[in-house]
Amino acid sequence: MFDYLIIGAGFAGSVIAERIANVLNEKVLIIEKRNHIGGNCYDYKDKNGILIHKYGPHLFHTDYKEIFDYLSNFTDWHIYHHRVLAFIDGKKVPIPFNLNTLYMVFPEILARRIEEKLLNRYSYNSKVLILELKKEEDEDLKLLANYIYEKVFLNYTAKQWGLKPEDIEPEVTGRVPIYISRDDRYFTDRYQAVPVEGYAKIFERMLNHPNIKLMLNTDFKEVMEIDLENKKIYFLGQEFKGKVIFTGMIDEFFEYKFGALPYRSLDLKLETVEKDYFQEAAVVNYPNDCDFTRITEFKHIHPVESKKTVILKEYPKAYQTGKDIPYYPMFKEESKELYNKYRELSNGFENLILAGRLADYRYYDMDDIVKIALEVFEEGLR
Template identity: 75%
Template sequence: MFNYIVIGAGFAGSVLAERIANVLNEKVLVIEKRNHIGGNCYDYRTKDGIIVHKYGPHLFHTNYKDVFDYLLNFTEWDIYHHYVLGFIDGKKVPIPFNLNTLYEVFPPSLAKKLEEKLLSKYKYGVKVPILELKKENDKDLKFLAEFVYEKVFKNYTAKQWNMRPEDIDPEVTARVPVYISKDNRYFTDKYQAVPRDGYTKIFENMLNHPNIKLMLNTDFKEVLKIDFENKKIYFLGQEFKGKLIFTGMIDELLDFKYGFLPYRSLNLKFEIYDKEYFQEAPVVNYPNNYDFTRITEFKHIHPIETRKTVILKEFPKTYSPGTDIPYYPVFTKENRELYNKYKEEVQQLENIILVGRLAEYKYYDMDDIVKRALEVFGEL
């Protein structure tokens, strides 16, 4: 019946299923372990009408016009610029640490001196990774780097990753820079928006096609068997000779034969308050003082008039296979080597295509994974 089977109904799987169904006019089966589509982007409305992101905040931002235009086929966008505050020394200040933050945390004379030194060293608008700034020889810039490292970066990183910043891949640490700017927005991409009716509606519109069959609450191993030795795939006992697009955990695909790939997970605690707003910004980071890393208030992201508000506290934790959701691949040299062992074996089957954060053991933002899925479809 199917020439294509897709494992996973997040962005990677849904984009590919939609393209296969609409452009190729082929039948495609989407198998999803959870009881809903959308992967970690799934959201829902509370009885008070508040859109809540079940697996943590998702903020769409991109410089890819083709990605933004593609998603316009499935949603209307509301322009949205994201702001984050950090709780530093008893004050809530702009994050990423920028030129405005200088004046929030230091006396005016010291802030002005540091600003002048930063602007003499770096171009305005540049984002400097904190570990790079720490290498400066100038004593004032070194003082600033140590302050930001200790107050903003070190403890947050330790909570989020359970590692020292120096032991984490630069791909991760570069995401928390010192921003030589007075722009308080968290992102500076050309397109910044949130879907008017939430993310789940995007996936509903993508997968609403007569060529797409969706199986929820189904572990792929219940219906698929992959014989790597003989290079064959079986679906419901019959040999499947089409393309299998896999977006799940690559180590699970091979029954963890080389060991588990490490991830970080989250314990998410939602709280409802009988008040208009809980905090001043959509997200407030707590690098130092609490076990949670940040608090998100969803009404800031999807405004609605109601006297209730919903917040989310995130408590990072080590991923336990079988019980937790794998959120973030842990990028170390050893983990990449382990991933490559799995990848090399999977690639021996030419009709298996690996796409997505879990399948490629790579950190993708939403726009990146849509872009990647469109590129993979182009190769198909």
């Protein structure tokens, strides 16, 4: 009945399915474990009419015109420039750290002196890595680098990854930049927007094709068998000769043959607040205070008339296989080696294609996933 099987109805699986259906005019079945399409980008309106991002905030931004144009086939956009504050020493200040932040956390005389040295050393509107600033001989620039490292990133990263601050490699947070600019936007991409009706509507339109069938609430293991020895894939008891595009966890697909890959997960706590707005920006980070890492207020992203507002607190936690959502791959040397074993094993399957965040064991922005999915279709399926 089907020429293609796709496991996972997030951006990777949905984009590939849409291309197969519309360009190749062939039949595709999408198997999805959850009761909805859209993966972690899924959103919905609550009883107050507020659009909620169920799995945490998703803000679309890209420099790829072709990706923005492609997605524009399925949605209209609201221009949206994301701004983030961080609660530091009792103040909410803009991040990424920029010249505005500088004057909010340091005395004016010191801030002016540091700004002058930054502008003498680096060009305006440039980004400078903390690691680079730490290497400067100037004491003021070193002071700035150490302040940003310790106050903004160190403890946030420790909470996010479940590590003690002393166990975090300086290179991890050292790659975070300071903006030599007064631009408070979190992203600087050419295209920054959110879909007018939300992300779920994009997926509904993308998959609304007679060649596409959906099987929700279904773990792929319920309908598929993977013969690791003979490198064959069976669907409903019969060998499947078409292409299989897998966008889920690569270690799960191969039955954890070499062991489970490590991830970090989140506990997400939604709260309805009886006021127009709860905070000054869509997202406020709490690097040094509280057990949660950040609070998102969705009305800043999708404005709506309501006397109530909804906030989301994120509590990072260890990932338990089969119980939690795998949000973030753990980028350790041993996990990369383990992933490479699974990737090598996948090469023995002639009709298997791996694509997406979990299959590639990488953290992708939305535009990157769409770009990869389109490349997979053009290079591997067309």
